[in-house]
Amino acid sequence: MATIPTTAARIxxxxxxxxxxxxxxxxxxxxVIAQRDGDINAFNLVTAEIARDTAKRIDTAIAxxxxxxxLAGVPIAIKDNMCTRGVPTTCSSNMxxxxxxxxxxxxxxxxxxxxxxxxxxxxLDEFAMGSSTENSAFGPTRNPLDTSRVPGxxxxxxxxxxxxxxxxxxxxxxxGGSIRxxxxxCGVVGVKPTYGRVSRYGLVAFASSLDQIGPFATTVDDxxxxxxxxxxxxPKDSTSIPQPVPSLRAAxxxxxxxxxxxxxxxxxxxxxxxxxxxLDEAFAALEKAGAHIVDVTLPSLSYALTAYxxxxxxxxxxxxxxxxxxxxxxxxxxxxxxxxYGATRAAGFGDEVKRRIMLGTYALSAGYYDAYYGKAxxxxxxxxxxxxxxxxxxDVVLMPTSPMVAFPFGDKVDDPMSMYLCDIYTIPTNLAGxxxxxxxxxxxxxxxxxxxxxxxxxxxEVPMFRVGGALEEAAGAR
Amino acid sequence: MAKVARLARLDIADTDITHFTEQLAKVMVHFRDVxxxxxxxxxxxTQPYPLVNVLRADEEQPCLDRDEVLAAAPSAEDGxxxxxxxxxxxx
Numbered sequence: 001m002a003t004i005p006t007t008a009a010r011i012x013x014x015x016x017x018x019x020x021x022x023x024x025x026x027x028x029x030x031x032v033i034a035q036r037d038g039d040i041n042a043f044n045l046v047t048a049e050i051a052r053d054t055a056k057r058i059d060t061a062i063a064x065x066x067x068x069x070x071l072a073g074v075p076i077a078i079k080d081n082m083c084t085r086g087v088p089t090t091c092s093s094n095m096x097x098x099x100x101x102x103x104x105x106x107x108x109x110x111x112x113x114x115x116x117x118x119x120x121x122x123x124l125d126e127f128a129m130g131s132s133t134e135n136s137a138f139g140p141t142r143n144p145l146d147t148s149r150v151p152g153x154x155x156x157x158x159x160x161x162x163x164x165x166x167x168x169x170x171x172x173x174x175x176g177g178s179i180r181x182x183x184x185x186c187g188v189v190g191v192k193p194t195y196g197r198v199s200r201y202g203l204v205a206f207a208s209s210l211d212q213i214g215p216f217a218t219t220v221d222d223x224x225x226x227x228x229x230x231x232x233x234x235p236k237d238s239t240s241i242p243q244p245v246p247s248l249r250a251a252x253x254x255x256x257x258x259x260x261x262x263x264x265x266x267x268x269x270x271x272x273x274x275x276x277x278x279l280d281e282a283f284a285a286l287e288k289a290g291a292h293i294v295d296v297t298l299p300s301l302s303y304a305l306t307a308y309x310x311x312x313x314x315x316x317x318x319x320x321x322x323x324x325x326x327x328x329x330x331x332x333x334x335x336x337x338x339x340x341y342g343a344t345r346a347a348g349f350g351d352e353v354k355r356r357i358m359l360g361t362y363a364l365s366a367g368y369y370d371a372y373y374g375k376a377x378x379x380x381x382x383x384x385x386x387x388x389x390x391x392x393x394x395d396v397v398l399m400p401t402s403p404m405v406a407f408p409f410g411d412k413v414d415d416p417m418s419m420y421l422c423d424i425y426t427i428p429t430n431l432a433g434x435x436x437x438x439x440x441x442x443x444x445x446x447x448x449x450x451x452x453x454x455x456x457x458x459x460x461e462v463p464m465f466r467v468g469g470a471l472e473e474a475a476g477a478r
Numbered sequence: 479m480a481k482v483a484r485l486a487r488l489d490i491a492d493t494d495i496t497h498f499t500e501q502l503a504k505v506m507v508h509f510r511d512v513x514x515x516x517x518x519x520x521x522x523x524t525q526p527y528p529l530v531n532v533l534r535a536d537e538e539q540p541c542l543d544r545d546e547v548l549a550a551a552p553s554a555e556d557g558x559x560x561x562x563x564x565x566x567x568x569x
Contacts, residue, residue: 331552342489377522433526
């Protein structure tokens with residue numbers, strides 16, 4: 001058998017050039033999954049037969065000289081909160097165990113058309129609520145770099161799948177850092193595009209004004225490639241942005257000559273010393289590559305976590321009202337409909353989901369709405385205004401992705417506030433609706449990977465990928 | 479919190495209510511910082527972009543397959559979702 005390339009871009013090139021078949025690529029990855037996913041638990045479901053059939057179809061199309069798309073034969077793992085028609089989509093919740101959606105998410109349709117091969121549905125914190133993938137009804141995912149530690153979350157399965165070589169690329173969703181934080185903890189690249197860049201049609205909603213789908217990859221080029229494929233206007237998502245998608249792969253190779261990189265002088269404290277040191281080195285590397293470092297302030301950032309943990313649960317409490325035992329998922333039988341609702345929801349949801357539904361219900365309830373939810377929305381405006389000011393001085397802003405490297409299982413599971421603090425540097429981006437990406441940049445405590453985060457203004461994916469590409473190059477040269 | 483659980487249609491045991499109340503109180507403590515801010519002149523921000531209504535042309539389009547949708551329901555009958563009695567048994 002031919003050697004299987006390790007990146008999505010090279011796999012697609014090799015498959016189209018008939019140097020390797022899509023079927024060989026898929027068999028290789030299914031073998032790696034079979035060997036190691038028993039330890040990692042990245043997947044809720046490995047779709048081996050679907051993957052083999054898809055690969056066969058691509059090989060047949062290539063043999064017939066038909067156009068097979070830019071991701072021809074590229075295996076991809078999909079977070080299990082994106083709808084796949086006829087294939088179970090669980091959100092790692094007992095509420096949806098065994099549910100088969102009657103339609104595909106737009107990203108699934110787009111990936112299929114591009115020739116990608118789905119190899120499975122990946123584990124997550126239940127309904128994407130968490131930062132460690134420990135809150136899954138189907139057991140935790142383990143970090144492939146150290147299986148005694150968490151992979152981060154909530155897209156921990158998708159991050160671990162790429163880090164373990166189960167697929168060269170995967171999709172996650174990011175509501176408060178759920179792509180970028182696990183990317184940092186697993187030592188891979190993770191991208192949250194601008195809110196509205198990628199269609200949310202068929203993404204099971206957590207907090208609709210914050211959710212965004214994006215890729216994991218081992219290289220910035222692959223992350224750019226997948227973002228280019230999945231981004232674009234979708235009439236099925238009313239918040240989808242009708243703007244053309246620029247070439248991000250080209251941007252990633254452009255360099256940072258003359259760019260202004262913002263350093264936040266009033267960044268909330270809490271990063272581990274090694275994480276702070278890697279960030280300093282990232283600034284130095286970008287300066288050496290021709291960029292200018294400028295100081296910016298984001299004075300409202302310290303309120304972001306509080307605002308987020310009212311806004312996201314408020315939206316979640318509304319979105320998750322649909323799980324009532326009537327149209328899909330679990331039903332706990334009871335004498336009348338009202339009793340059935342309460343019993344079904346108590347049986348189907350895990351503790352973290354219940355906590356957030358209660359927090360959100362409280363924040364939205366009569367007498368408290370203005371005091372909590374209303375104020376949180378005003379803080380959201382302050383944060384957005386802060387960024388707007390900062391981006392008059394800087395093209396992008398650099399921050400740590402996560403304050404800490406991958407932590408041991410059980411470390412934070414009983415203390416919600418300490419878990420929420422994992423998201424302190426990622427949440428502001430979601431509140432503002434901006435893009436941001438995490439790029440691996442050296443190691444921190446215990447030799448575990450550190451991610452540096454590149455934040456950019458709305459639709460600023462081009463400057464973001466320019467800096468992402470430069471950071472990857474500098475990290476490789478270290 | 480017992481009232482909130484009822485509003486959220488979550489049957490939660492009394493012992494768990496106590497546990498959740500303690501945990502959520504720890505989270506709400508942080509709200510004091512926000513409470514101290516003067517936000518009277520700030521416009522609330524509900525969405526990253528000002529939302530406008532998106533309409534499509536009034537043309538027939540294929541929709542979800544009814545049988546496929548009902549096949550995923552906990553209970554269905556005669557092409558409809560089946561539920562327990564709605565009226566008369568609520569306490």
